[in-house]
Amino acid sequence: MLTFFHCPGTCSLGIHVLLEEAGAPYQLILVNLMKGEQHAPAYLAQNPKAKVPALLREDGSLLTEWPAIATWLALTYDKALLPMDAEGLARTLEAVDYLVASVHMQGFTRIWRPDHFAVSEAEHPAIKEKGRAIYEKGLATFDAKLTGRDYLGGERPSIADAALFYVEYWKVNRLKEPLPDALAGHYARMMQRPAVVRALTMEGLL
Numbered sequence: 001m002l003t004f005f006h007c008p009g010t011c012s013l014g015i016h017v018l019l020e021e022a023g024a025p026y027q028l029i030l031v032n033l034m035k036g037e038q039h040a041p042a043y044l045a046q047n048p049k050a051k052v053p054a055l056l057r058e059d060g061s062l063l064t065e066w067p068a069i070a071t072w073l074a075l076t077y078d079k080a081l082l083p084m085d086a087e088g089l090a091r092t093l094e095a096v097d098y099l100v101a102s103v104h105m106q107g108f109t110r111i112w113r114p115d116h117f118a119v120s121e122a123e124h125p126a127i128k129e130k131g132r133a134i135y136e137k138g139l140a141t142f143d144a145k146l147t148g149r150d151y152l153g154g155e156r157p158s159i160a161d162a163a164l165f166y167v168e169y170w171k172v173n174r175l176k177e178p179l180p181d182a183l184a185g186h187y188a189r190m191m192q193r194p195a196v197v198r199a200l201t202m203e204g205l206l
Contacts, residue, residue, distance in 0.1 A: 002026035003056035005047065007033045008203035009173070011104060012053035014166040015069050016203065018159060020195035022077035028202060066100045067093070070159040081159050088154075095142075095152055095160035103138030103167055107131050112174065139171065139183060146182040150189060157190065165190045173205075 004019060004026045006012035010033065019026050031037050031052050038050040047054045047062055055063045055072075063069050071093075074082035083089050110117055110131020114124035142164055145152060152160045168187040171177055179187055190196050200206040 002058065003029055005029045005031050005043070005052050005054040005056070006203070007031050007052050009169070009205055010052060011066055011100070011166050013169060013199065013203065013205075014162040015053040015055070015066065015073070016199040017162045017165060017190075017193075017196050018070055018073050018081065020198045021081060021157065021162070021193075022073050024073060024077045066163065067096050067159075070096065070162065074159055080156060081153070083153065083158065092153065092158050092160045095145075096163050098138065098141075099160070099163040099167055103135060107133075107135030107138055108167065108170055111135060112170075138167070139180060143180040143182045146186050149182075151186065157193070161186070161190065165196070 002019075002024055004012075004016065006016055006028060007030065016028075031043055033052070037043060038047075038052065044050060046056065047064060049064055051064070053064075053066060053069055055069050057063060063072055071082060074080075083092055108131065110127050114127040114131070117127045118124065142152070151157045152164060157165075164183075164186065168179055168183055168190075171179055171183075172187065178184065197206065
């Protein structure tokens with residue numbers, strides 16, 4: 001059985017959704033980031049990166065980083081979550097990289113945790129403004145991609161849709177702001193999926 005280290009409502013939510021979509025056998029281990037549990041010696045012994053998500057596999061090896069975990073889950077448990085044709089695979093990985101590395105890490109993190117980018121509080125408004133620009137540009141990009149489509153991955157979600165979902169979730173539930181029309185439709189469709197409902201329920205978010 002897999003062991004999944006997560007914190008409710010963080011980017012690990014997207015991996016949790018994929019675990020449910022893929023039907024992978026796993027147990028949940030909570031790492032409370034707000035309490036600093038990612039820096040506890042017991043967790044650092046498992047994951048020196050001190051972050052989530054992390055996936056302890058049955059062979060005892062630990063897999064970290066959102067794109068790597070998502071790709072491995074798809075290839076191991078449900079290949080339908082990852083297109084196998086060259087163009088589909090490239091576009092899916094392109095979307096995941098942009099969502100995780102730019103929209104999330106460079107955009108939303110500046111909005112939510114400006115202290116990660118500057119110690120001086122005087123600099124925080126400018127940091128938040130820059131983060132907002134990156135975040136909103138990303139949302140607009142995917143809103144355009146989804147116009148006339150149900151999912152980025154086609155008829156059913158791909159790993160890219162799971163990444164987009166957690167970014168959308170933050171817009172709705174952390175910032176308390178509406179999504180653009182196409183993204184709102186995508187978010188609603190994701191929220192209706194049994195795998196998403198199960199993941200949110202287990203994390204105490206429903």
